[in-house]
Amino acid sequence: MAENAAFLEFQNVTMEFPGVKALSDVSFGIEKNEIHALMGANGAGKSTLIKILARIYMQTSGDIFINGESISKATAQNIRDYGIDFIFQELELVPNFTVAQNIMIGNEPRKGGLVDWKAMKSEAQKALDDFMPGVIDASVPVNQLSVAKQQIVSIVRAIHRNPKILVLDEPTSRLSTTETEALFAAIRKLKEKQDLTIIYISHRLEELFQICDRVTILRDGKYTGTWTLADISKEDVVYHMVGQVKKNEGHALLDEKIANQQPALEVEHLKVEGVIEDISFKVRPGEILALAGAVGAKKTETFEAIMGIIPNAEGTIRKDGQQIKLKGAADAKKKGICLVPEDRRRDGVVVDFTVRENTTYAFLRNFVSKLGLIRKQYEKVKVKELNERLLVKTPSTETYVKNLSGGNIQKVVVAKWLTGDSDVYFFDEPTVGIDVKGKSEIYDIIRELAAQGKAVVVASSEMDEVISISDNIVVLYNGKVVGNLVSSEARHEEIVYLTMGGSSHNE
Ligand SMILES: Nc1ncnc2c1ncn2[C@@H]1O[C@H](COP(=O)(O)OP(=O)(O)OP(=O)(O)O)[C@@H](O)[C@H]1O
Ligand SMILES: [Mg+2]
The missing domain is CATH 3.40.50.300 (P-loop containing nucleotide triphosphate hydrolases)
Structure with missing residues (x-):
């Protein structure tokens, strides 16, 4: 690779899923110690790029280099040895483990070969309190926490592992203003204290300008450019993401x-x-x-x-x-009375159902003929209409929901309730x-x-x-x-x- 290559370098990364080109020929570099935002509309390819970096997906072609070293041999199991850690869009906590177990997973303190539960709990509690004092008790199982608190636990876990590169995929989408500020304070503190490079994905424009140094924008799987935030306006960021938006x-x-x-x-x-x-x-x-x-x-x-x-x-x-x-x-x-819920993964969608099934099952009676048969054609047309209306990015109504991007899944949840009365x-x-x-x-x-x-x-x-x-x-x-x-x-x-x-x- 080139002499003047960046600390973290994406080189011609392409990713094809069956029927979908999620990334085409994406190249850009991230400098050491910067907070680099990755922006793009729902389905632009942000999470896919991050999952390739995490070795969850293997790219169709191209390569990624950390400090000059290709990660092509790394696996999802050992990628953290490269000094990188991730907070994914879908939370990855073990639901029936305690907060402490989740934070210390893979790093459990030991005494005489056995897990030292007391030390584990106090170390985890300290990490939590350093982040936000008195908000989360390390001894409760994570499935008893709100989605926001679970998000905080996953953030604290990543920070606690002291990575050199930290990737945050929409960390604040479930956080309140106060919690977001706590996260930013933690990030600033880390950045001062040690060398830490951050990739930051968010749909909140204000955050971008508050915390990030540079931004790379993807659009429909393609690289559109990298800008220093001091040199670009909010309007231009939006323009590069989606074209003109209605106010x-x-x-x-x-x-x-x-x-x-x-x-x-x-x-x-x-x-x-x-x-x-x-x-x-x-x-x-x-x-x-x-x-x-x-x-x-x-x-x-x-x-x-x-x-x-x-x-x-x-x-x-x-x-x-x-x-x-x-x-x-x-x-x-x-x-x-109906509820369009917050936690889309838990009670919003069935990931192994298609977009069509997820959209219509709640009010299936509205799609049934007098003879009790599902009016398939009508169902398809209706779902297609809703998808177009909500700008759901999906190859077809028959795509499994698990293959959609995070934001598009949320849109399917909303669409479902709109078929009702x-x-x-x-x-x-x-x-x-x-x-x-x-x-x-x-x-x-x-x-x-x-x-x-x-x-x-x-x-x-x-x-x-x-x-x-x-x-x-x-x-x-x-x-x-x-x-x-x-x-x-x-x-x-x-x-x-x-x-x-x-x-x-x-x-
Ligand atoms: N496992 C998969 N199989 C098939 N298609 C996929 C898969 N994962 C993602 N895609 C598709 O790839 C495209 C990019 O998705 P990705 O999740 O990277 O978007 P994103 O930029 O993170 O969007 P969001 O802001 O909604 O999270 C989308 O069209 C999505 O449907
Ligand atoms: Mg995403």
């Missing part, structure tokens, strides 16, 4: 007519022992209500308590004025991992649902999203409502302040 119009003012209607859903003094203290809100047909809150505010739990997924919730719930008590997701669906839609962090263009498409769809007279509740920790999509905002903190705002009058800083536990002047 979000912002929320519509809630119509007088709608404002006077009977609420589609009323929640009064919802309470779950030890989880939710006191939550009340109402949402009318045609209204978009945001449940704003940091991670840990209990947004997901609120949806789950209303739907009866978390049992034994106290309080009153009324649908169209009638008091109801739901017995779980299926019962909620029957009564016209619910009256109340709960969206839990609907745009996690979705690129700018896809985001504005999903906002349009949410607005369209409201325009059709559906009542929509969107839980989000992204304050720009909260403000631009909703008519009204309910702010949650630690399982309690801490603020009620009208979106058109709400200021960004004010909401952030409330979500961080600041108290409202109105109360």
Whole structure:
């Protein structure tokens, strides 16, 4: 390889999956000690490039060099010996292991040949507390943690291994502002203390400019260029990623007519022992209500308590004025309430089903003829329509969901619920991992649902999203409502302040 080659060098990397060219002839270099962003729309090939570097996929052609050495002989098992570590888009924790076991996996402290459990726990706890004091207990199994906390565990694990190169594939998509800041502080500290090169993938533009030195942009599997961030504007980054994007119009003012209607859903003094203290809100047909809150505010739990997924919730719930008590997701669906969930891998999709199957199985009855047969042609057309609408990047409706990129999987989850006919839609962090263009498409769809007279509740920790999509905002903190705002009058800083536990002047 060339004399003046970079520290980490991608050389003519091409990757072909059956029917999909995920990467074509990608070449660029990453310098030692820089934070190098990798950007691109959903399906551009970012995760594929990272998985080739991790030896999970073997490239069709081309090579990658670390410090001049080809990694062609490395395997997924020994790639970490090259001083590189990864945080993948899909979390890779062992669900029934404790946090400590997960952090120390492969590095367990030993005493007389046996695992020293006590040392393991205290070392892991220290690593966690260095990152964010007092937030995660090292002795609990990771499957008892929220997705955000699991993300933190995987970050702490990678940092704890002291890599020379750290690859982060959308580490903040599940994190709140405070947690994101903790991650950035940790990254800056590491960078000062030791030589550390970082590859950073994110769809959040602000982060890019906050933390990264340079950016490489991929588009449809092709290299479009590398820029120093000081020399490129946000608009140009977006342009190189996706071409022109439509600007979000912002929320519509809630119509007088709608404002006077009977609420589609009323929640009064919802309470779950030890989880939710006191939550009340109402949402009318045609209204978009945001449940704003940091991670840990209990947004997901609120949806789950209303739907009866978390049992034994106290309080009153009324649908169209009638008091109801739901017995779980299926019962909620029957009564016209549906949840588009946050954790797409766990309860959003069946990865071994095709895009078509995943889109239609929840409301299959809508695709069945009078004779009880599935109207195959109609089903296909409908799914294709939705895919086009949501810009799902997939070779066909018959592709297995496990072969889609992260953001495209999230779009399939959203599409699934759009085939139904619910009256109340709960969206839990609907745009996690979705690129700018896809985001504005999903906002349009949410607005369209409201325009059709559906009542929509969107839980989000992204304050720009909260403000631009909703008519009204309910702010949650630690399982309690801490603020009620009208979106058109709400200021960004004010909401952030409330979500961080600041108290409202109105109360
Ligand atoms: N195992 C696979 N088999 C077939 N196709 C795949 C596989 N993995 C990825 N692809 C396809 O390769 C392309 C690039 O996907 P990749 O996951 O690299 O995108 P990405 O840039 O990470 O997108 P996102 O922002 O949505 O995470 C997509 O069209 C995807 O469907
Ligand atoms: Mg990806």
